Amino acid sequence: MITVVGTGTGASLPAEALAGAELVVGGRRHLDAVRLPEGAERIVLGPLAPALDTIAEYVGKDRPVTVLASGDPGFFGIVRVLAERFGAQALDVRPGVSSVAAAFARVGLPWDDAVVVSAHGRELRTAVNVCRAHPKVAVLTGPGAGPAELGAALRHAFAGTPEAMSAPAAGARVLVVASALGSARENVEWVTPAEAAARDWGADVSVVLCLDEARTLSAVRTVAGGRAEPAGWALGEDEFAHRDSMITKFEVRALALARLGPRPGDLVWDIGAGSGSVAVECARLGAAAVAVEKAADGVERIAANARAHGVYVDVVCDMAPDALPGLPDPDAVFIGGGGAELPAIVTACAARARRTVVVAMAALDRVPAARAALTGAGFSCDGVLLQSSRLAPLPGEVTRLAATNPVFLLWGSRIPVPEEGSEEGVAQ
Numbered sequence: 001m002i003t004v005v006g007t008g009t010g011a012s013l014p015a016e017a018l019a020g021a022e023l024v025v026g027g028r029r030h031l032d033a034v035r036l037p038e039g040a041e042r043i044v045l046g047p048l049a050p051a052l053d054t055i056a057e058y059v060g061k062d063r064p065v066t067v068l069a070s071g072d073p074g075f076f077g078i079v080r081v082l083a084e085r086f087g088a089q090a091l092d093v094r095p096g097v098s099s100v101a102a103a104f105a106r107v108g109l110p111w112d113d114a115v116v117v118s119a120h121g122r123e124l125r126t127a128v129n130v131c132r133a134h135p136k137v138a139v140l141t142g143p144g145a146g147p148a149e150l151g152a153a154l155r156h157a158f159a160g161t162p163e164a165m166s167a168p169a170a171g172a173r174v175l176v177v178a179s180a181l182g183s184a185r186e187n188v189e190w191v192t193p194a195e196a197a198a199r200d201w202g203a204d205v206s207v208v209l210c211l212d213e214a215r216t217l218s219a220v221r222t223v224a225g226g227r228a229e230p231a232g233w234a235l236g237e238d239e240f241a242h243r244d245s246m247i248t249k250f251e252v253r254a255l256a257l258a259r260l261g262p263r264p265g266d267l268v269w270d271i272g273a274g275s276g277s278v279a280v281e282c283a284r285l286g287a288a289a290v291a292v293e294k295a296a297d298g299v300e301r302i303a304a305n306a307r308a309h310g311v312y313v314d315v316v317c318d319m320a321p322d323a324l325p326g327l328p329d330p331d332a333v334f335i336g337g338g339g340a341e342l343p344a345i346v347t348a349c350a351a352r353a354r355r356t357v358v359v360a361m362a363a364l365d366r367v368p369a370a371r372a373a374l375t376g377a378g379f380s381c382d383g384v385l386l387q388s389s390r391l392a393p394l395p396g397e398v399t400r401l402a403a404t405n406p407v408f409l410l411w412g413s414r415i416p417v418p419e420e421g422s423e424e425g426v427a428q
Helices: 028-032 048-060 079-086 099-106 124-133 147-155 193-197 250-260 277-284 296-308 339-352 364-376
Strands: 002-007 023-026 041-044 065-070 091-094 115-118 136-140 173-179 187-191 205-212 267-271 288-293 314-317 332-335 356-361 379-386 389-394 398-403 407-414
Touching (some): 002 079, 023 028, 023 048, 028 041, 041 048, 079 091, 099 136, 099 173, 099 205, 115 124, 124 267, 147 173, 147 205, 173 193, 250 332, 250 356, 277 288, 277 296, 277 332, 332 339, 356 364, 364 379, 364 407
Parallel strands (some): 002 065, 002 091, 023 041, 267 288, 267 332, 288 314, 332 356
Antiparallel strands (some): 136 205, 173 187, 173 205, 356 407
16 A cells, blocks of 8 residues: 655644555655654655656555655645556545645635646746736746746736736736745745746745736636636627727637637737737637737727636737747737738748647638748648628518628648657658
8 A cells, every 4th residue: 555645735744644654755855854664765756767666566565655745645746646557546645735725825815716737847838828818826836947937937928018908918917936835934925027037936936826916806616727618619790899890700710719729828829910809719718818910999909808808818019020029939820910911920920830820811812822831831731711601681580691701711730840769750
């Protein structure tokens, strides 16, 4: 049997947790804080593989093992690895208070409406994008992904100026850095992203909360987590403020969203955003969104639409491709405008997009150049001509079909580069 004990956030270690253990595994600070049973072997966790192999030797001989971990070891913790290797039935898990729960408790906030993201051993950009998109986020940190790095990224997260952004998007973020929770060195500090970026925080950081202070309390929840999943998407044009029907129609938007695939942790650009309908819909689906729009009245319209739907959209009042170099790399890009500059815009976006570029065009003449720009950037390319007819009432309680303007939709997907040594990368 493997006993997994969570400790380190204020709860004392039960005496019986170590009783009879012949092998005790944990971080150095956990092991230094307990008295080991006489004769017990001790392994300080570093690389997991050797420790797991030693645990396997003890388990195979039916010798008891205790693993010490921080907080709740079933929450982004070692329980997953142990269960995968030895089976859940071999584990006796005794959770402590997670660092996330402890941090929110220290600041007096509920966290059933918080999004929790781990940057420990993972790309920091995912955590940054979640922080951009949601008002209440807990970030589990790691080497190279601590408060300083998170603060540096968030300090420049909003591409536009406060005057050019929607009210939700302009909401300032504050970071709550919780260090050494549950110990005599415990420290909980509120700082701006810029202040966090300028500090050396050491190795004691337990978790970082990223908060929009104006939105830390939401309505009573039934389902835990961030903003509830939308009941639908491809909203009707009447759900957005727009000028002279200059808006991506919902039929086109539906397919564009399917190809963009926005999700929490993603960043999506909406280029030539107009009303910002695509950016707003991506934000409703949990992604961080940046809208680039050259017209000042369009910027105000995007701001109003973001507020109306309760989401964050960063708005840049500038022309593409000039506005793009200052933006963080996107996962996906939607291009809904461009005129004669369209090939240059597609090329610039394709050079930065990690996954997908989607282009909507009304003019047949622009399709070959846009397609060539996508394929020239190493993307696979596909597309359709969308032409729909909507039900429209006529006098006498009858209905006709009203045709909408046809739109070409192209999408390019980045072709993965085979890893060196993989079967695909070996000449046949």
